[in-house]
Amino acid sequence: MKTKIYMDNAATTPVREEVLAEVLPYFREHYGNASSVYAIAKESKKAMEQARKQVADAIGAKPEEIYFTAGGSESDNMALRGVAEAMSSKGNHIITTKIEHHAILHTCQYLEKHGFEVTYLDVDEMGKVRMEELEKAIRPETILISVMFANNEIGTIQPIAQIGALAKEKGIYFHTDAVQAVGHVPVNVEEMQIDLLSMSGHKLGAPKGIGAIYIRKGVKISPLIFGGAQEKKMRAGTENIPGIVGLGKAAELAVAELEQTRERLTALRDKLIHGILEKIPYSRLNGDPVDRLPGNCNISFAYIEGESMLLLLDALGIAASSGSACTSGSLDPSHVLLAIGLPHEEAHGSLRLTLDRENTEEEVDFVLEKLPAIVQRLREMSPLYEDMMKK
Ligand SMILES: *Cc1c(COP(=O)(O)O)cnc(C)c1O
Numbered sequence: 001m002k003t004k005i006y007m008d009n010a011a012t013t014p015v016r017e018e019v020l021a022e023v024l025p026y027f028r029e030h031y032g033n034a035s036s037v038y039a040i041a042k043e044s045k046k047a048m049e050q051a052r053k054q055v056a057d058a059i060g061a062k063p064e065e066i067y068f069t070a071g072g073s074e075s076d077n078m079a080l081r082g083v084a085e086a087m088s089s090k091g092n093h094i095i096t097t098k099i100e101h102h103a104i105l106h107t108c109q110y111l112e113k114h115g116f117e118v119t120y121l122d123v124d125e126m127g128k129v130r131m132e133e134l135e136k137a138i139r140p141e142t143i144l145i146s147v148m149f150a151n152n153e154i155g156t157i158q159p160i161a162q163i164g165a166l167a168k169e170k171g172i173y174f175h176t177d178a179v180q181a182v183g184h185v186p187v188n189v190e191e192m193q194i195d196l197l198s199m200s201g202h203k204l205g206a207p208k209g210i211g212a213i214y215i216r217k218g219v220k221i222s223p224l225i226f227g228g229a230q231e232k233k234m235r236a237g238t239e240n241i242p243g244i245v246g247l248g249k250a251a252e253l254a255v256a257e258l259e260q261t262r263e264r265l266t267a268l269r270d271k272l273i274h275g276i277l278e279k280i281p282y283s284r285l286n287g288d289p290v291d292r293l294p295g296n297c298n299i300s301f302a303y304i305e306g307e308s309m310l311l312l313l314d315a316l317g318i319a320a321s322s323g324s325a326c327t328s329g330s331l332d333p334s335h336v337l338l339a340i341g342l343p344h345e346e347a348h349g350s351l352r353l354t355l356d357r358e359n360t361e362e363e364v365d366f367v368l369e370k371l372p373a374i375v376q377r378l379r380e381m382s383p384l385y386e387d388m389m390k391k
Helices: 019-023 037-059 072-086 100-113 130-139 160-170 241-256 258-279 306-315 335-339 344-348 360-382 385-391
Strands: 068-069 093-097 117-121 142-148 173-177 198-202 212-216 284-285 296-301 350-356
Touching: 019 100, 019 241, 037 068, 037 198, 037 212, 037 241, 068 072, 068 241, 072 100, 072 142, 072 173, 072 198, 100 117, 117 130, 130 160, 142 160, 160 173, 212 350, 241 258, 258 284, 258 296, 258 360, 306 350, 306 360, 335 344, 344 350
Parallel strands: 093 117, 093 142, 142 173, 173 198
Antiparallel strands: 068 212, 198 212, 284 296, 296 350
16 A cells, blocks of 8 residues: 655645645736835735735744845745844854754854854753753853744753843844744734744645744844835845735644644644653654644654655655754754754654644554664664674
């Protein structure tokens, strides 16, 4: 039997039917350039401003604080480089964490080559930032704190409101990469005192290549992309109207259905986690069991290699992901799993299954039925496992 089970929703999600229906007319009917004066251009402009309001409403912001970008990576780059440049006369120090997405980490490395200093905070064994360490890292020249809302690998949700309160008290801008959070868990930039926030369409049922950045009114930031006067001169380039319309619709739907989806997915996720831990010896959950994204299951299996697990799962029609070295395209396993203290071998043997709206209980049952034999088969080929069993 060749099933098709997609459990890699943290990597990307399919475009929702309702979103697709909303987007399609903007390719052939309402294709006007939003900056022009004639009627079809006005259609585009109107649709864009409606989407801006939908996105703003989804995170408790004002429409004029939302700027559309080409995705989460661009928003992350813009937040960091834009604030660094605009605030360089005030200071040159940025605080972030060791478990950020590469869109943050690699931008920080770039900034370090250009005169900025970056503190990469450790996290605890659940993947959480320690507030005392964050507070101690603050210097007079600190201009920005960037801590992700929820981690894309292990699902851990950070104490965002506490970080926001601390940043506010110290007069430092607070940016959060909320790509995995928006539409999945409640996000409110006012209540959580967030100054800048990154989001991406394709992680919540909108197309790939569209995202947004929230910039609180009054925050000093320079643009990343120069050209036309679009997005109040903060982001040049003819607007991606179909993408923007899709992001607006997806954000609106996700937030309207948030509680219901969160409850269902949390139950499915916990069934998956507990089922795996019960059925498979020498396995451990990575990330926080409670402060965790509703769809995230990340488990390490001792004595095996994640990549081989993915291939055997794929042969059964199950799409998943791993923190193993091969997947990341480098020799080292996931920086996130290393940061929560996993030894290299266990980081290599990790499996990430991420659920979303389209996953069913039957699919979870199918994975629970098949996974133990896959792990067993791989362990039987492992010399390390053999040695351990002899002892
Ligand atoms: C996917 C992701 C990004 C990158 O978003 P793109 O739209 O793919 O550029 C950034 N941060 C996190 C946490 C992500 O999961």
